[in-house]
Amino acid sequence: MTSFDIPEALVRAEIDAAALRENAAVLAKRLAPARLKCVVKANAYGHGVDLVAPVLFAAGWREFCVATIPEALQLRTLLGPDAEILAWLYGPTTDLDEAVRAGIQLGVSTVESLDRLVDAARRTGATARIHLKIDTGLGRNGLSPEALVRAFDWLRSYDEDRLAAGHSGGTDDSGPTAGIRIVGIMSHFAVADEPERPETAAQAAVFSSAHGQLRAVLDAADGRLGESDALDVHIANSPGALTLGPCPGTSARVGLSLYGLSPLEDGDAAALGLRPAMRLVSTVINLKDIPAGHGASYGLTFTAATDTRFALVPGGYGDGLPRAASNRAEVAIRGRRYPVVGRIAMDQMIIDIGSGNTEVAIGDEVVIFGPGGPSAAEWGTWADTINYEIVTQLSARVDRRLMSGGHR
Numbered sequence: 045m046t047s048f049d050i051p052e053a054l055v056r057a058e059i060d061a062a063a064l065r066e067n068a069a070v071l072a073k074r075l076a077p078a079r080l081k082c083v084v085k086a087n088a089y090g091h092g093v094d095l096v097a098p099v100l101f102a103a104g105w106r107e108f109c110v111a112t113i114p115e116a117l118q119l120r121t122l123l124g125p126d127a128e129i130l131a132w133l134y135g136p137t138t139d140l141d142e143a144v145r146a147g148i149q150l151g152v153s154t155v156e157s158l159d160r161l162v163d164a165a166r167r168t169g170a171t172a173r174i175h176l177k178i179d180t181g182l183g184r185n186g187l188s189p190e191a192l193v194r195a196f197d198w199l200r201s202y203d204e205d206r207l208a209a210g211h212s213g214g215t216d217d218s219g220p221t222a223g224i225r226i227v228g229i230m231s232h233f234a235v236a237d238e239p240e241r242p243e244t245a246a247q248a249a250v251f252s253s254a255h256g257q258l259r260a261v262l263d264a265a266d267g268r269l270g271e272s273d274a275l276d277v278h279i280a281n282s283p284g285a286l287t288l289g290p291c292p293g294t295s296a297r298v299g300l301s302l303y304g305l306s307p308l309e310d311g312d313a314a315a316l317g318l319r320p321a322m323r324l325v326s327t328v329i330n331l332k333d334i335p336a337g338h339g340a341s342y343g344l345t346f347t348a349a350t351d352t353r354f355a356l357v358p359g360g361y362g363d364g365l366p367r368a369a370s371n372r373a374e375v376a377i378r379g380r381r382y383p384v385v386g387r388i389a390m391d392q393m394i395i396d397i398g399s400g401n402t403e404v405a406i407g408d409e410v411v412i413f414g415p416g417g418p419s420a421a422e423w424g425t426w427a428d429t430i431n432y433e434i435v436t437q438l439s440a441r442v443d444r445r446l447m448s449g450g451h452r
């Protein structure tokens with residue numbers, strides 16, 4: 045195999061380590077006494093989990109959440125045994141043994157997965173630590189009220205069977221008698237980003253009732269299934285963490301706002317004390333003078349009304365930029381905003397810098413979004429989507445790099 049020194053990528057995502065640390069500190073203070081759980085699913089919302097998670101871990105954060113088991117195992121490899129890692133999304137045939145062996149805590153949304161986790165614990169000789177996930181109104185994953193009743197019945201008979209088999213030592217056993225242990229209860233809000241809506245309080249009430257019932261089940265089992273006082277109770281996401289005071293539960297699973305982005309409509313991240321951790325940049329690689337009447341990009345959906353000058357900028361939907369933002373988006377060059385004209389292509393886009401513009405030169409840095417340019421939320425508006433999707437969909441071609449000294 046021949047190997048090459050790969051030159052710098054054309055589209056780069058600079059990840060500001062200091063912004064991540066500061067955002068985590070601001071959020072933790074806001075949530076206290078509830079603890080911060082750092083959500084780093086989907087490649088840390090596109091920021092690069094291999095960059096983001098070690099920065100947060102080094103800053104002292106120990107609780108991390110991802111969606112899937114492959115994500116959780118990757119994170120375990122990155123952070124080592126001292127990180128507490130929770131994952132909640134897996135299918136009926138997903139292998140659970142590796143997760144249990146690696147000490148990954150799992151959200152449980154079906155009664156059937158309780159059986160599968162007991163088997164995984166027995167096979168691996170490791171206790172399966174689980175968070176019961178309750179559907180309190182989102183209608184997505186989680187135990188429905190009916191399934192929750194069955195889960196409680198299941199837990200009671202599991203405890204009876206273990207007692208009958210002589211496992212008096214509870215659920216912290218290892219080896220062939222290893223079993224499951226309930227360490228948490230969780231749910232997820234549907235509309236916490238719209239503080240005036242009544243459903244959030246209704247969800248919190250359903251959650252609180254399920255929590256009370258779980259406590260009773262654990263107490264009746266004398267702590268053999270888990271300690272009711274030690275339960276980790278969490279329902280809030282970023283919008284919940286930012287709009288509810290005090291934050292319900294013992295911890296909150298915070299994703300988007302950790303990256304310095306606001307989950308709230310018209311939400312100003314800076315007003316919340318948060319700074320965007322990502323700056324997506326490219327470079328002007330060509331300039332040309334364009335006569336009035338000339339078109340731009342596929343479909344010629346833009347026609348120059350007057351003589352003008354086009355700047356060519358690498359960056360397109362192959363990098364994860366939304367084509368839907370064509371003819372709407374803006375970028376910043378030398379601190380000034382310019383419009384994207386014509387369709388955003390797979391690899392490149394055209395910027396109209398105006399006739400006779402001598403300020404912009406080939407080689408100039410272009411801020412696509414982030415500090416010094418438009419926000420990810422503006423790109424979301426231009427593409428009829430949300431900032432979550434803008435950062436998360438950045439593709440593997442984007443070169444993500446950690447800026448220890450902050451953004452320029």
Ligand SMILES: *Cc1c(COP(=O)(O)O)cnc(C)c1O
Pocket residue numbers: 083085111132232280281282283297298299300301307
């Ligand atoms: C993604 C996710 C979160 C984090 O949500 P943010 O709005 O990004 O803070 C929390 N909990 C669950 C279950 C999730 O899927």
